Amino acid sequence: MSNGFDDIPFFDEEPAARPARGGHQPAPPAPAGGSTALGGIAARAMAARDQHRVPDYLSGLNPEQREAVESLDGPVLVLAGAGTGKTRVLTTRIAHILASGRAFPSQILAVTFTNKAAREMKERVGVLVGGAVEGMPWMGTFHSIGVKLLRRHAELVGLKSSFTILDTDDVVRLVKQLIQADGIDDKRWPAKQFAQMIDGWKNKGLGPAEIPEGDARSFANGKGRELYAAYQARLMTLNACDFGDLLLHPIRMFRTNPDVLREYHDKFRYILVDEYQDTNTAQYMWLRLLAQRPKGVPQNVCCVGDDDQSIYGWRGAEVDNILRFEKDFPGAKVIKLERNYRSTEHILGAAAHLIAHNEGRLGKTLFTDRTDPNDDKVQVHAAWDSEEEARAVGEEIEQLQRNQHPLNNMAILVRASFQMREFEDRFVTLGLNYRVIGGPRFYERLEIRDALAYFRLVCQPADDLAFERIVNTPKRGLGDTTVRALHDYARKRDIPMLAATADIVETDEMKPKPRKSLFDVVSMFQRWQGLLETTPHTELAETILEESGYTDMWKNDKSAEAPGRLENLKELIRSMEAFESMRGFLEHIALVMDVEQNAELDAVSIMTLHSAKGLEFETVFLPGWEEGLFPHQRALDEGGRSGLEEERRLAYVGLTRAKRRCHIWFVSNRRIHGLWQSTLPSRFLDELPVTHVEVSEADQSYGGYNRGGYGQSRFDKQEPFANTYSTPGWKRAQANKTDATRDNWGNRSGVSIERIGYGESGPKARTIDGELIAKSRIDEPSKFTVGDRVFHIKFGNGNIAGIEGNKLTIDFDRAGQKRVLDGFVEKV
DNA sequence: TTCATAAGCCCCGGA
DNA sequence: GGCTTATGAA
Numbered sequence: 001m002s003n004g005f006d007d008i009p010f011f012d013e014e015p016a017a018r019p020a021r022g023g024h025q026p027a028p029p030a031p032a033g034g035s036t037a038l039g040g041i042a043a044r045a046m047a048a049r050d051q052h053r054v055p056d057y058l059s060g061l062n063p064e065q066r067e068a069v070e071s072l073d074g075p076v077l078v079l080a081g082a083g084t085g086k087t088r089v090l091t092t093r094i095a096h097i098l099a100s101g102r103a104f105p106s107q108i109l110a111v112t113f114t115n116k117a118a119r120e121m122k123e124r125v126g127v128l129v130g131g132a133v134e135g136m137p138w139m140g141t142f143h144s145i146g147v148k149l150l151r152r153h154a155e156l157v158g159l160k161s162s163f164t165i166l167d168t169d170d171v172v173r174l175v176k177q178l179i180q181a182d183g184i185d186d187k188r189w190p191a192k193q194f195a196q197m198i199d200g201w202k203n204k205g206l207g208p209a210e211i212p213e214g215d216a217r218s219f220a221n222g223k224g225r226e227l228y229a230a231y232q233a234r235l236m237t238l239n240a241c242d243f244g245d246l247l248l249h250p251i252r253m254f255r256t257n258p259d260v261l262r263e264y265h266d267k268f269r270y271i272l273v274d275e276y277q278d279t280n281t282a283q284y285m286w287l288r289l290l291a292q293r294p295k296g297v298p299q300n301v302c303c304v305g306d307d308d309q310s311i312y313g314w315r316g317a318e319v320d321n322i323l324r325f326e327k328d329f330p331g332a333k334v335i336k337l338e339r340n341y342r343s344t345e346h347i348l349g350a351a352a353h354l355i356a357h358n359e360g361r362l363g364k365t366l367f368t369d370r371t372d373p374n375d376d377k378v379q380v381h382a383a384w385d386s387e388e389e390a391r392a393v394g395e396e397i398e399q400l401q402r403n404q405h406p407l408n409n410m411a412i413l414v415r416a417s418f419q420m421r422e423f424e425d426r427f428v429t430l431g432l433n434y435r436v437i438g439g440p441r442f443y444e445r446l447e448i449r450d451a452l453a454y455f456r457l458v459c460q461p462a463d464d465l466a467f468e469r470i471v472n473t474p475k476r477g478l479g480d481t482t483v484r485a486l487h488d489y490a491r492k493r494d495i496p497m498l499a500a501t502a503d504i505v506e507t508d509e510m511k512p513k514p515r516k517s518l519f520d521v522v523s524m525f526q527r528w529q530g531l532l533e534t535t536p537h538t539e540l541a542e543t544i545l546e547e548s549g550y551t552d553m554w555k556n557d558k559s560a561e562a563p564g565r566l567e568n569l570k571e572l573i574r575s576m577e578a579f580e581s582m583r584g585f586l587e588h589i590a591l592v593m594d595v596e597q598n599a600e601l602d603a604v605s606i607m608t609l610h611s612a613k614g615l616e617f618e619t620v621f622l623p624g625w626e627e628g629l630f631p632h633q634r635a636l637d638e639g640g641r642s643g644l645e646e647e648r649r650l651a652y653v654g655l656t657r658a659k660r661r662c663h664i665w666f667v668s669n670r671r672i673h674g675l676w677q678s679t680l681p682s683r684f685l686d687e688l689p690v691t692h693v694e695v696s697e698a699d700q701s702y703g704g705y706n707r708g709g710y711g712q713s714r715f716d717k718q719e720p721f722a723n724t725y726s727t728p729g730w731k732r733a734q735a736n737k738t739d740a741t742r743d744n745w746g747n748r749s750g751v752s753i754e755r756i757g758y759g760e761s762g763p764k765a766r767t768i769d770g771e772l773i774a775k776s777r778i779d780e781p782s783k784f785t786v787g788d789r790v791f792h793i794k795f796g797n798g799n800i801a802g803i804e805g806n807k808l809t810i811d812f813d814r815a816g817q818k819r820v821l822d823g824f825v826e827k828v
Numbered sequence: 829t830t831c832a833t834a835a836g837c838c839c840c841g842g843a
Numbered sequence: 844g845g846c847t848t849a850t851g852a853a
Contacts, residue, residue, distance in 0.1 A: 418839050610841045674844035
């Protein structure tokens with residue numbers, strides 16, 4: 001009989017040395033709280049009976065949470081609404097498993113949705129069990145765990161364990177090459193689109209042979225399947241994986257090697273999955289392979305999810321996975337967590353009322369005991385345009401700041417990342433600290449990608465994509481023709497391009513000039529590869545960037561970004577110090593999108609609604625609640641009703657991030673693709689309950705949400721939008737608009753007014769507001785000149801790089817280039 | 829081959 | 844409006 005306990009291996013990290021069942025093994029780490037490692041029902045019964053021996057970490061849990069923590073044997077599904085202590089349950093459950101001696105940290109497989117969540121969970125478990133846990137090697141995202149598995153067993157799927165991981169950019173470039181190689185018009189059949197199709201298939205767990213015929217036909221006159229196969233073949237020769245492969249290869253590996261799967265069945269005694277509602281089919285298959293044990297072996301799998309927070313349908317997530325759970329794992333215990341500990345009743349009420357508009361929910365009802373007459377209702381505000389929106393949010397934040405609210409407790413959650421910029425601009429002007437989470441990622445920057453390509457090619461000489469990226473960066477006189485010749489040569493002989501280059505410089509196929517350059521490239525890389533094992537990796541990295549001429553390239557670059565790029569390269573090298581080797585570092589960079597942010601700094605967070613899942617803030621700002629943006633038009637077009645419902649869940653996620661205050665904004669005019677368009681308030685606003693929502697008086701704008709006239713805008717009568725907004729007058733007005741204060745809009749009626757302004761541009765140059773122009777002081781001579789040394793209270797010292805009216809572009813020594821108003825700086 | 833300018837696309841969300 | 848890619852001249 002196996003009670004799920006008696007065959008824990010003696011050695012912590014040694015799956016091969018699985019001891020025979022039944023024998024008595026020395027006990028794992030001494031359990032906290034004194035209960036002996038009896039395992040199973042007995043231990044639970046004892047724990048329940050003997051209140052004095054309840055470990056500290058269990059006290060303070062409500063009955064449902066506690067049940068979720070203590071139901072260790074057999075499958076468990078926890079349906080946890082927003083703010084019901086889901087993370088707490090997961091971490092406590094892990095702590096409980098460890099403390100009760102049922103498993104070592106290395107025997108717990110815990111899948112989280114983001115690296116950040118994994119990190120947090122590790123910390124919290126550490127706190128609970130008193131820091132005695134030596135890490136949790138198998139806690140991470142599906143992808144990072146997939147990498148780990150693949151590195152160990154790469155040869156089983158035809159890879160070498162040094163394989164590289166391609167990001168989206170790499171994939172698109174590769175697909176493009178394949179499309180072109182096949183003589184297909186890549187305009188008519190864009191690589192990006194096909195890359196997305198591949199991603200979609202992989203999310204469903206489909207290889208080239210398995211995709212539906214219709215899908216295969218729908219691209220490039222029926223060449224879809226062929227191209228997909230060619231793509232996979234190419235990845236193999238490159239010894240590379242895309243994100244989807246990180247799931248698919250392990251699945252294939254497990255299926256074709258039952259003995260290996262068995263090994264992991266024995267290893268992972270407990271499996272936990274966070275955000276289960278967001279798993280896609282491939283992840284589900286992966287999980288099922290690991291979780292479904294042979295008959296008689298307990299399936300200790302615990303999935304935690306919330307169908308109302310399923311927001312990754314576009315990535316192939318199947319909410320149905322939740323519904324199927326009980327079928328897949330017969331006898332599963334289902335526990336609902338409905339007591340909300342996070343938000344006020346107004347916020348909760350608003351969110352509940354909104355989400356009730358969705359059909360096909362599992363149906364949870366969140367409740368809270370907290371009722372405080374002083375709690376604010378959810379506030380809805382209207383603004384004229386996105387700039388005013390940013391300005392008003394900024395004012396609100398400053399107001400809160402004056403009342404001693406830390407900025408760290410506030411967040412702006414946007415639907416689409418382009419909305420962030422407006423807030424950033426505004427906050428820079430205000431000198432308000434902010435941090436963008438999941439924004440333009442460090443490693444996506446040009447210089448970082450170039451540097452990484454060098455490193456990749458040194459570690460992985462078969463990485464042709466890296467080769468093509470840097471072979472002529474810095475300029476070495478190696479243009480398209482040369483690269484294409486190399487490419488052909490390599491393909492013909494089926495060898496990597498770097499190897500091909502090494503061959504070709506021995507021949508006289510190349511003209512003397514490129515031949516010399518290529519020879520230099522090859523010898524550089526050979527030298528670096530020789531240093532790989534002997535030289536410390538940070539030192540090697542510096543050597544590479546120096547010797548390749550890459551740093552010189554930026555040093556000689558006169559553009560304003562160049563110093564910043566050099567700084568980023570230094571930062572890159574610094575961040576390598578935390579890793580053991582260059583390979584280890586490259587691994588990290590491929591999978592971890594987020595750079596560690598400075599937690600010390602008090603700053604407002606700006607992020608997308610998607611990346612806000614799982615977080616909470618005292619005050620949340622939700623801008624951009626307009627039709628077309630939120631719900632997003634594309635979601636409606638592509639997803640129909642279910643698309644709309646996913647958008648609604650996204651709104652629900654947004655609302656439920658707020659603990660005490662929630663401000664929603666919508667604007668009447670927004671610029672999309674550089675074109676101003678008038679917009680309608682989001683339908684989601686109408687779905688909020690009056691009892692919990694307050695429409696703030698539109699004292700400074702015309703949103704008109706509360707005047708029954710929204711949708712009407714001054715633009716409606718103005719015929720050719722595009723013309724008006726492409727006039728120089730408008731553009732200049734835009735450029736100088738940051739200076740506009742609320743007064744510009746303050747004393748208006750809601751009536752459409754159109755003014756003629758900006759005389760010098762001629763009569764057609766109509767602008768929105770004459771005062772605005774008058775205020776911008778563009779003609780006033782600035783008291784500063786380019787090159788002046790100035791001081792800014794937030795950004796420190798810097799040099800003026802440019803002047804536009806009263807706006808200065810300044811290269812700050814520490815903060816990089818910013819645009820600020822001249823009133824905020826002084827000469828030093 | 830490289831640089832400058834024009835054209836075109838885009839901006840939904842992420843590991 | 845801003846970024847990337849295509850085009851053409853030096």
